Amino acid sequence: MNPPALLPLxxxxxxxxxxxIGRLRRVLQGVLFGQHDLIDLxxxxxxxxxxxxLEGLPGLGKTELVKGLARALDLKHKRVQFTPDLLPGDITGxxxxxxxxxxxxxxxxxxxxxxxxxxADEINRASPxxxxxxxxxxxxxxxxxxxxxxxxxxxxxxxxxxxPIELEGTYPLPEAxxxxxxxxxxxxxxxxxxxxxxxxxxEIGIPPEVPCVIDAHALTALQDAVRRVYMPPPxxxxxxxxxxxxxxxxxxxxxxxxxxxxxxxxxxxAAARARGLCQGRINASYEDVRxxxxxxxRHRLVLDYGARLEGLTPDGIVARLLDAVPAxxxxxxxxxxxxxx
Amino acid sequence: xxxxxxxxxxPANAAHWERRARLLAAEINAGWWLSSWLPTALVIGIAGxxxxxxxxxxxxxxxxxxxxxxxxxxVLAGVAAxxxxxxxxxxxxxxxxxxxxxxxxxxxxxxxxxxxxxxPGRRIDLDGRWPVRIRATRPxxxxxxxxxxxxxxxxxxxxxxxxxxxxxxxxxxxAEIVSQWIDELQREKAIDERSAGAVNERIEExxxxxxxxxxxxxxxxxxxxxxxxxxAELAALARNLAAAEQAAADLAAAPSRAASAEKHRDSQALAxxxxxxxxxxxxxxxxxxxxxxxxxxxxxxxxxxxxxxELAAALRANRSKLKAALAKAANFDLDALGPESDCEACQPxxxxxxxxxxKPCKKGACAACKKAGRGGITRGPGEAAMKAGVxxxxxxxxxxxxxxxxxxxxxxxxxxxxxxxxxxxVDESTYVGPQAGGSIAPTADGGGPSRVDNLLPREQDAVRRFFK
Numbered sequence: 001m002n003p004p005a006l007l008p009l010x011x012x013x014x015x016x017x018x019x020x021i022g023r024l025r026r027v028l029q030g031v032l033f034g035q036h037d038l039i040d041l042x043x044x045x046x047x048x049x050x051x052x053x054l055e056g057l058p059g060l061g062k063t064e065l066v067k068g069l070a071r072a073l074d075l076k077h078k079r080v081q082f083t084p085d086l087l088p089g090d091i092t093g094x095x096x097x098x099x100x101x102x103x104x105x106x107x108x109x110x111x112x113x114x115x116x117x118x119x120a121d122e123i124n125r126a127s128p129x130x131x132x133x134x135x136x137x138x139x140x141x142x143x144x145x146x147x148x149x150x151x152x153x154x155x156x157x158x159x160x161x162x163x164p165i166e167l168e169g170t171y172p173l174p175e176a177x178x179x180x181x182x183x184x185x186x187x188x189x190x191x192x193x194x195x196x197x198x199x200x201x202x203e204i205g206i207p208p209e210v211p212c213v214i215d216a217h218a219l220t221a222l223q224d225a226v227r228r229v230y231m232p233p234p235x236x237x238x239x240x241x242x243x244x245x246x247x248x249x250x251x252x253x254x255x256x257x258x259x260x261x262x263x264x265x266x267x268x269x270a271a272a273r274a275r276g277l278c279q280g281r282i283n284a285s286y287e288d289v290r291x292x293x294x295x296x297x298r299h300r301l302v303l304d305y306g307a308r309l310e311g312l313t314p315d316g317i318v319a320r321l322l323d324a325v326p327a328x329x330x331x332x333x334x335x336x337x338x339x340x341x
Numbered sequence: 342x343x344x345x346x347x348x349x350x351x352p353a354n355a356a357h358w359e360r361r362a363r364l365l366a367a368e369i370n371a372g373w374w375l376s377s378w379l380p381t382a383l384v385i386g387i388a389g390x391x392x393x394x395x396x397x398x399x400x401x402x403x404x405x406x407x408x409x410x411x412x413x414x415x416v417l418a419g420v421a422a423x424x425x426x427x428x429x430x431x432x433x434x435x436x437x438x439x440x441x442x443x444x445x446x447x448x449x450x451x452x453x454x455x456x457x458x459x460x461p462g463r464r465i466d467l468d469g470r471w472p473v474r475i476r477a478t479r480p481x482x483x484x485x486x487x488x489x490x491x492x493x494x495x496x497x498x499x500x501x502x503x504x505x506x507x508x509x510x511x512x513x514x515x516a517e518i519v520s521q522w523i524d525e526l527q528r529e530k531a532i533d534e535r536s537a538g539a540v541n542e543r544i545e546e547x548x549x550x551x552x553x554x555x556x557x558x559x560x561x562x563x564x565x566x567x568x569x570x571x572x573a574e575l576a577a578l579a580r581n582l583a584a585a586e587q588a589a590a591d592l593a594a595a596p597s598r599a600a601s602a603e604k605h606r607d608s609q610a611l612a613x614x615x616x617x618x619x620x621x622x623x624x625x626x627x628x629x630x631x632x633x634x635x636x637x638x639x640x641x642x643x644x645x646x647x648x649x650x651e652l653a654a655a656l657r658a659n660r661s662k663l664k665a666a667l668a669k670a671a672n673f674d675l676d677a678l679g680p681e682s683d684c685e686a687c688q689p690x691x692x693x694x695x696x697x698x699x700k701p702c703k704k705g706a707c708a709a710c711k712k713a714g715r716g717g718i719t720r721g722p723g724e725a726a727m728k729a730g731v732x733x734x735x736x737x738x739x740x741x742x743x744x745x746x747x748x749x750x751x752x753x754x755x756x757x758x759x760x761x762x763x764x765x766x767v768d769e770s771t772y773v774g775p776q777a778g779g780s781i782a783p784t785a786d787g788g789g790p791s792r793v794d795n796l797l798p799r800e801q802d803a804v805r806r807f808f809k
Contacts (some may be wrong), residue, residue, distance in 0.1 A: 232451035285447035333372035336473040
């Protein structure tokens with residue numbers, strides 16, 4: 001039995017949602033200076049119910065952004081510093097032996113994963129066993145301990161960070177786990193103007209004031225609105241062709257060993273819808289897909305050894321694919337020339 | 342989860358944008374059709390150029406048909422191009438994608454077409470933002486090239502192949518003239534069929550050669566020789582007819598002088614003329630031929646006066662037919678046939694012996710009728726004393742090569758004067774008429790031809806092969 005069809009948004013609803021998102025954006029821009037694109041992508045990830053992997057050098061404000069996001073959304077957040085000796089139970093929670101009314105029994109003590117926003121700091125430093133403990137939580141939004149499944153709070157968002165330096169003793173995330181992140185966002189270094197503003201407006205040890213602009217209920221409503229953003233068939237076709245173009249058999253994807261999965265297409269679709277709503281539109285567009293393609297696809301492409309030797313990066317390949325795959329999938333006759341968009 | 346698209350809003354501007362999308366799709370499809378049709382049109386243009394040139398060369402009447410064929414081919418190619426390019430045709434939905442992407446409408450047209458959201462306003466500026474631009478250079482160049490080729494095919498001067506063919510098959514003039522003579526002679530029944538057939542065979546033999554060899558020297562020479570020989574044979578026929586007629590009339594007019602020397606001479610003349618008529622290249626037809634063929638030449642003198650008169654009349658009639666036929670045919674010198682016996686200029690004097698005996702008057706004869714040789718007796722072959730040169734019989738003409746010194750003032754008397762007590766040894770039995778090339782003439786004391794001046798083409802080929 002097919003699920004009931006969702007009602008599409010109307011323009012007023014989309015505008016209203018965009019205004020709320022705009023407020024959140026402005027608040028976060030006051031938390032993290034000069035990182036507008038990063039903030040937009042994080043908001044898109046939140047709205048698309050996706051998990052975000054942030055990669056960048058220490059001190060760029062990743063943790064501050066997550067804290068600010070939690071406060072602006074009035075959500076419960078937890079931070080876990082991943083280390084090699086971290087155990088899965090340290091994240092998911094452990095059964096504790098308790099005596100109640102003279103009887104001893106195991107009581108589940110929830111771990112830090114039971115929060116709306118989980119900041120997994122330096123996730124690649126934990127052992128694969130611990131990393132895999134996050135798999136079920138990220139995908140199923142539930143935790144199973146001693147045969148009992150415990151649902152995670154809604155909304156649930158994992159914001160993980162990893163450090164591109166000091167790779168000794170780290171455990172790179174396996175592709176299966178990487179695929180569960182909606183975005184992998186490279187956190188760029190701050191510009192001079194941003195640094196100047198930070199120096200002028202911030203002090204060490206004093207967190208910025210962050211007002212709550214959207215509560216959890218409103219956030220859930222916004223996430224539901226994202227699902228009602230219309231995905232036009234030509235845009236869906238564009239997403240499909242873009243993902244298919246990452247296949248190693250495609251000449252455009254030379255150097256790719258493993259291409260993007262159908263989950264990547266779903267991620268692109270969800271992210272494009274969320275971005276469309278951020279723009280106050282009732283439908284996703286080709287521009288939305290192009291804007292979110294890089295953070296969606298870059299961690300889903302596995303390059304071969306030759307490509308890495310040649311210095312090719314997933315970012316370069318995705319950029320090449322975006323240039324080569326047009327929204328309009330049919331060629332034009334030689335007597336006509338496509339005007340540049 | 343799918344979005345419910347059954348809640349389509351009022352498509353206020355739907356018609357406007359759908360019209361734009363259809364226009365764009367039509368433009369792209371026309372481009373596809375054009376890119377499929379143009380190469381074929383170029384091929385048709387090249388073929389049409391040659392077809393027009395061929396039609397103009399072959400017959401001007403074919404030119405409209407060639408144009409029609411070119412037009413039909415272009416139309417058919419257009420239809421075929423439509424079918425072959427159809428799989429690549431742009432749909433309206435696909436054109437809508439191009440339009441909304443170019444105009445930055447964020448897939449709004451596709452959404453509205455699916456019933457989600459309103460259509461964009463009509464005031465969006467399309468100037469300079471149309472998704473495609475026509476590259477007219479290549480199609481224009483190709484079409485111009487095709488048009489120029491077809492125009493050039495009509496403008497280039499082309500010779501008429503019909504005229505070329507007519508010129509090409511025109512036989513050598515002399516052969517045509519001889520053929521015309523024979524046709525006229527056969528129509529008038531002036532010569533017998535065998536004689537005409539022999540000449541026609543020789544004409545055919547000349548024309549059997551390749552056409553491009555018809556105007557070679559050898560062929561022209563052979564045709565010229567044929568004409569000269571035929572003319573000479575006809576002239577000889579006319580002379581012999583006249584001589585025979587004269588002799589027959591003389592014999593018929595003087596039956597009482599049966600034993601006289603004059604009758605003997607007339608009998609000899611009739612016999613000689615009859616022999617020459619029988620042996621000549623051209624033989625008389627009709628009554629004259631039959632009557633001469635019934636009796637031996639020597640027996641003609643024994644015919645009754647009545648039969649001789651009939652014979653003379655038949656010979657005269659044949660000569661008249663001969664002359665009438667050749668008068669109709671062009672390029673024949675009628676003077677070569679000799680004067681008419683019933684010449685208007687010749688009036689009987691009434692006092693001479695011939696007039697008293699009822700014979701044609703010789704005194705009242707005109708100058709032409711008094712010419713030497715009338716009567717069929719010429720000096721003929723053989724040696725004559727006091728010749729200043731060597732005579733050469735060329736068939737229709739005679740040529741005398743002067744062997745004596747021409748400068749009389751410097752010549753000794755002995756070189757010019759020679760007194761010889763001799764007689765002109767004329768061999769009257771020798772045939773002196775024109776000789777057929779390659780044929781063997783009767784030999785006699787006076788000497789027949791031991792060589793031929795002209796060879797037929799096949800004979801020349803044989804000689805060439807021999808010496809090669």
